[in-house]
Amino acid sequence: MGTSHAGRYDVVIIGAGAAGLACAADLCAAGLRVRLLEAAGAVGGRMRTDRVKGFTVDRGFQVFNTSYPQVRRRLDLKALELRSFTPGVLVHTENGPRRFTDPTRRLRESRDLLPGRLASARDLAAVAALTARDALAPASALRRGPDGTTRTALADAGVSPELVETFFRPFLSGVFLEDELETSARFFHLVWRSLLRGTLALPAEGIGAVPAQLASRLPPHVLRSGCPVTAVTPGEVAVVGGDTLRARAVVVATGQRAAAELLPGLRVPDGRTVTTLYHAPAEPPTTEPLLFVDSRRRFLNTCVLSAVQPGFSPDGRALVSTSVLGSPGPAETAAVLRAMGEVYGADTDHWELVHRVTVPDALPAMVGPVPLSRTTRFAPGRYVCGDHRATGSLQGALASGARAAREVLEDLAGHGPRGAGS
Template sequence: MARTKDSGPYDVVVVGAGAAGLACAGDLCAAGLRVLLVEAGDEVGGRMRTDRVAGFTVDRGFQVFNTAYPQVKRRMELKALRLRPFTPGVLVHTEDGLRRFTDPSRRPRRIRDMLPGRLASGRDLLALSALSARDALAPASVLRHGADGTTRDALAAAGVSPRLVETFFRPFLSGVFLEDRLETSARFFHLVWRSMLRGTLCLPAGGIGAVPAQLASRLPPRVLRTATPVSAVTPGGVTLADGREVPSRTVVVATGQRAAAELLPGLRVPDGRTVTTLYHAAARPPLEEPVLVVDSRRRFLNTCVLTAVQPGFSTDGRALVSTSVLGSAGAADAAAVQRDLGDVYGVDTSGWELVHHVTVADALPAMPGPTPLARTARWAPGRYTCGDHRATASLQGALASGARAARTVLDDLRSGTA
């Protein structure tokens, strides 16, 4: 995007055009302020980016879109994203083969999959029913203000057996939270479980990058500048990497946590979770169903046939299989994962082609329980910050944090304290 000349101070400069920055800038523009949104990358989205590689559509790390998020309902035109859903529930690879874990209320014909003894005992099914009913029906505010601890604590308190925790919850939630010890905040777990019960997990036809692109398309002209990195937040605004000064009454840092800590020295940020996603092309899909598969042995986080969800992700008719693992993965790890996928899917994977390999550092902020689900946007007079690291590790958290920062800026400008 072409740069424009600065003509006097802005009311607000927002640094970072990820989900939080886009939400914040959009709300501030709607309030009538003069806003500049600067993004270091060549496109908006932050970690929500999509690439075209070897004829395939690949996101930067496996991501799903949850229609239940309140901020999504408020901000997104879902029809324009051309969403296609995953099958409700997941397939769990066990010693006895693939077992389905699903919500029978959504797929009554699949109720046999949840019969006692197949994956869970009768006692576990009763405990799960009570847990799910509470989380699905209770107001979100009740869950947000409940007692906190770890997800493992929450499952034990709900009466879920250690066996089902190890067979299903630990493998499944490792891919959600990007940690495999179930140490994530219990309150956040309940909110996530609620969103999964109430919403639908989907993929946009254009990849996850279509979500921030839609948010950016609604900004007024000349608000957004890409390829414009910021080197410092100054008393008078910001300094760009090319040395130019951009004057502004207020500045909102909406970057990831590491960059935020560099621009706002002294800002305390959580650790980040790193994930690697491998994209394989296969002549034939190992599974025709658009469903997430997890492994009870935890050899990887999850896998799915992306082209079973969005056929347009492939241009040559081959299937695209996405598989994620914790941390960084080298060539030896990738080869091992490919062999493990053969075991899980029950097919010969030796002919699969690894078409893409992406490691995302700080893909999610760590949220070990107990932890606050929201942090203040104020950093100093006229200086603010937002992002999922200031809220919850989710798209909902990022958007809500951006909205909170915008409200705080407006309140401070009106009161003269900014």
């Protein structure tokens, strides 16, 4: 097909992940003519759900946090049919399983928080003070606080190296997708706050139901899926097939690697890669919707997804999700399965592997100190948003998309888009 000008818009947005969907919603609400382009056949970016052998499997283990402000603003939580995890984490230690539970929610299950079981009295006091501060402080105060790494933040709070290695390092490795606790201290405090104030849950149709609901609220004909973009130039977007869309502003809302390709000169953070293994044992190793972590860090976390959402399994078998950093080979995968047997106290030799998914750049690296939000302005008429421009979370992606919409509206109202650093 020869080159043609397929459309003229106020704004063209590239990428229908959480950031692009939020940006499109806000710009449409402001009355602009918007086109949202998605290369894949469905929206969501990394927030996608597949059906494999009848099982509902997300593209990597993902949980939905109800406390995020952008989530509460944009989504109908009831329509997602959320079912929650047991609040807390079970840690597999050398001394046996230990529960780290919020006593304000599950007092009867908090016996492992007695001094001497999971932690010393001094450690418990330090964690209580840290928890009270983060739970009660305004999020804005935590964002303005001193930054460093999560490891230094825990040390500054008086948490001993022993408790860091027993609980915080194995648990937070699954949150940040890195096991050195090098993630921004300010981001850690915000995450800890969100865990204390919210509920972790899964939608009945998988995490893909979240972007699907966001997309369903857009006006008709805004979204065009199956439409890869080949180039972005000032005022124009070229798509596969030769068409060119003209726009007063272009927003790149893809993952960081694709954004850097479309916007040469854009500086992006490294990404964290994670692999999730989905097994289907004949009998569930536990019926409790609980997250398990391992103090030896042989995997990031594991849980019985069908104990959270029974509909994830088509035939009554359990569906177990286990995540590990990187992309393990056969020997490492076998070692993970043996570790799961120890943690669950079950024979895993005959667990069927129904699916394996590796997600490159599942989260942006946020090595502290790091800014928690950056302008979306890249160059006159060109903008970039996504969790890599804010925080590695659904909240960060949605907030970055909202910021892109605000900055586009400001610039278009001023009749002269401003430039900005990359």
